[in-house]
Amino acid sequence: MHKVVEIRNLSPSTYVLRLERNGFTFQPGQCVNLGVKGSGVNREYSTYSGINELYLEFLIKEVKGGTVSTTLRKVEPGSEVELHGPYGSFVIEPQKIETSRFVFIGTGTGIAPFHSFVRSYPKLDYQIINGIRDTSEQHDHQDYDSSRLTCCVSRENWKGFNGRVTDYLKQIEIPLDKVYYLCGNQGMIYDAYDILRNAGVSGDQIFTEAFF
Numbered sequence: 001m002h003k004v005v006e007i008r009n010l011s012p013s014t015y016v017l018r019l020e021r022n023g024f025t026f027q028p029g030q031c032v033n034l035g036v037k038g039s040g041v042n043r044e045y046s047t048y049s050g051i052n053e054l055y056l057e058f059l060i061k062e063v064k065g066g067t068v069s070t071t072l073r074k075v076e077p078g079s080e081v082e083l084h085g086p087y088g089s090f091v092i093e094p095q096k097i098e099t100s101r102f103v104f105i106g107t108g109t110g111i112a113p114f115h116s117f118v119r120s121y122p123k124l125d126y127q128i129i130n131g132i133r134d135t136s137e138q139h140d141h142q143d144y145d146s147s148r149l150t151c152c153v154s155r156e157n158w159k160g161f162n163g164r165v166t167d168y169l170k171q172i173e174i175p176l177d178k179v180y181y182l183c184g185n186q187g188m189i190y191d192a193y194d195i196l197r198n199a200g201v202s203g204d205q206i207f208t209e210a211f212f
């Protein structure tokens with residue numbers, strides 16, 4: 001069991017759930033099953049915090065009408081949540097951490113595992129392409145090196161790229177020597193995968209994690 005330390009609201013829809021770590025170990029990019037204690041309903045959430053941090057954190061979007069994402073937001077600090085795991089293989093192989101160059105493509109809270117990568121591996125050579133609807137969804141963007149972050153905003157006019165991550169990928173020259181991680185909704189993952197493959201990126205250089 002892990003106690004809730006804090007719920008940090010980032011926007012009307014999104015929050016960071018901070019839990020006591022209690023010695024829990026994981027590889028950045030893995031997920032856990034989380035739920036309110038005794039509710040019997042759990043959902044998967046990717047680790048958001050780094051492996052060397054004191055607490056465990058998760059970046060969660062409250063889905064309208066959703067069961068777990070809405071109830072977790074209401075838990076009081078000090079109360080316990082149920083946590084199982086870690087699970088999954090959306091991780092970086094240790095020998096590649098300091099030798100490969102990475103492109104992380106995530107929509108919405110799909111940026112969560114990349115936050116864990118960046119917090120865990122200070123020497124990582126990465127670019128993040130984050131697809132969001134409006135600028136209120138620039139969650140914790142100060143945690144990334146600004147020269148490594150491209151934000152694609154699809155439903156608000158702003159100073160940066162206007163459109164979806166897939167629109168952005170279609171406009172740039174795709175580097176063929178990088179390793180690609182895609183995370184978020186399935187539609188984006190399918191489309192981005194096709195764009196990368198058609199550009200000549202080998203399938204074994206593309207890793208995916210679908211949230212829904």
Ligand SMILES: Cc1cc2nc3c(=O)[nH]c(=O)nc-3n(C[C@H](O)[C@H](O)[C@H](O)COP(=O)(O)OP(=O)(O)OC[C@H]3O[C@@H](n4cnc5c(N)ncnc54)[C@H](O)[C@@H]3O)c2cc1C
Pocket residue numbers: 031043044045046047058059060061062063065066067068069070108109110112209210211212
């Ligand atoms: C491997 C994995 C890792 C995940 N990591 C995260 C994470 O780090 N952060 C996070 O916020 N979610 C994450 N999810 C999604 C999460 O597990 C839940 O599906 C989500 O929180 C909705 O659960 P719920 O019980 O509130 O809604 P439910 O009662 O299950 O139903 C909500 C409906 O909304 C859809 N839905 C699910 N997620 C979204 C979304 N983000 N936006 C719009 N519709 C959605 C579902 O398909 C479902 O039809 C992850 C999913 C997987 C499979």
